[in-house]
Amino acid sequence: MNEKPPSNRAPAKGGLNSEIQSRIGHQLRAMYDDVVRQGVPDRFADLIRQLDSQDAASQIEATAKKDGRD
Amino acid sequence: MPLTDSLRDDILATVPSLRAFAISLSGNADRADDLVQETLLRALAHIDSFQPGSNLPAWLFTILRNLFRSDYRKRRREVEDADGSYAKTLKTQPAQSAHLEFEEFRVALDKLPQDQREALILVGASGFSYEDAASICGCAVGTIKSRVNRARSKLSALLYVDGAEDFGPDNTVRAVIGGGGS
Numbered sequence: 001m002n003e004k005p006p007s008n009r010a011p012a013k014g015g016l017n018s019e020i021q022s023r024i025g026h027q028l029r030a031m032y033d034d035v036v037r038q039g040v041p042d043r044f045a046d047l048i049r050q051l052d053s054q055d056a057a058s059q060i061e062a063t064a065k066k067d068g069r070d
Numbered sequence: 071m072p073l074t075d076s077l078r079d080d081i082l083a084t085v086p087s088l089r090a091f092a093i094s095l096s097g098n099a100d101r102a103d104d105l106v107q108e109t110l111l112r113a114l115a116h117i118d119s120f121q122p123g124s125n126l127p128a129w130l131f132t133i134l135r136n137l138f139r140s141d142y143r144k145r146r147r148e149v150e151d152a153d154g155s156y157a158k159t160l161k162t163q164p165a166q167s168a169h170l171e172f173e174e175f176r177v178a179l180d181k182l183p184q185d186q187r188e189a190l191i192l193v194g195a196s197g198f199s200y201e202d203a204a205s206i207c208g209c210a211v212g213t214i215k216s217r218v219n220r221a222r223s224k225l226s227a228l229l230y231v232d233g234a235e236d237f238g239p240d241n242t243v244r245a246v247i248g249g250g251g252s
Contacts, residue, residue, distance in 0.1 A: 020226045027175045032195035035090035044085050051114050
C-alpha cells in the first residue's frame with residue numbers, strides 16, 4: 001500500500017482515510033485523557049470516605065433533598 | 071458484595087475515567103461532576119448487587135450512562151426549544167487560539183447523535199471492548215460496531231470535508247429524542 005501525502009479531504013464515500021482515522025482517535029483520547037489526568041477531585045474522595053461509615057441509601061435521600069437539582 | 075477497602079479503592083480509581091466519560095457525554099464539567107457524584111451514591115447504595123470478579127468499571131459506567139439518559143430526557147422536556155445549546159456555547163467562543171483544532175473537535179463530537187457519541191467514546195477513548203461497550207449501552211455488539219463506524223465517518227466529514235453532509239444539531243437531537251431508544 002502506497003503512502004499518501006497528508007490530505008484534508010476524506011474519500012467521497014465509504015472507507016475512511018487511515019490518516020484521518022488516526023487523527024480522530026488521537027484527538028478523542030487527548031480530550032479524554034486531559035480529564036483523566038486530573039485524578040480524583042477531593043469532593044469524591046471525601047464522599048466515599050464519608051459514606052464508608054454511613055448507610056448509603058439514607059445518604060442518597062439527604063443529598064437529593066439538599067441539592068434540589070436544577 | 072459488601073464494600074471492602076479494596077472495592078472502595080477500585081471505585082475511586084475509576085473516578086477519573088468516569089469524569090472523562092461524563093464530560094464527553096454532557097459537555098459540561100459541573101454537570102459531569104454531579105453525574106459522577108450521583109453514580110457513586112447509587113453504586114454504593116446498590117453495592118450488594120455488584121458481582122465480585124465482574125467488570126467494576128463497566129458496572130459504574132452503566133450506572134452513569136443510565137443516569138445521564140434519564141436526566142437528559144428530563145432536561146429536554148424542560149427546555150424544548152434550546153436546540154444544541156452546548157454546541158452554540160462553544161461556537162460563540164473566540165476561534166483564534168492554539169486550541170482551535172481541539173475546540174473544533176469538541177463541537178463536531180457534540181453534533182453526533184448520542185448513541186454514536188457514547189459508543190465512540192467507550193471504545194475509542196475509555197478503552198472498553200466492543201462487548202463491554204454493548205453491555206454498558208444495553209445493545210448488541212454489532213450495533214456498537216456500526217455506531218462507532220458511523221461516528222467516525224461523521225466526524226471525518228465534519229472535520230475534514232467541507233459541507234459534505236447536512237446533519238445539524240437540530241436534526242440529530244430530534245432524531246435522538248424521537249427515537250426514544252434504550
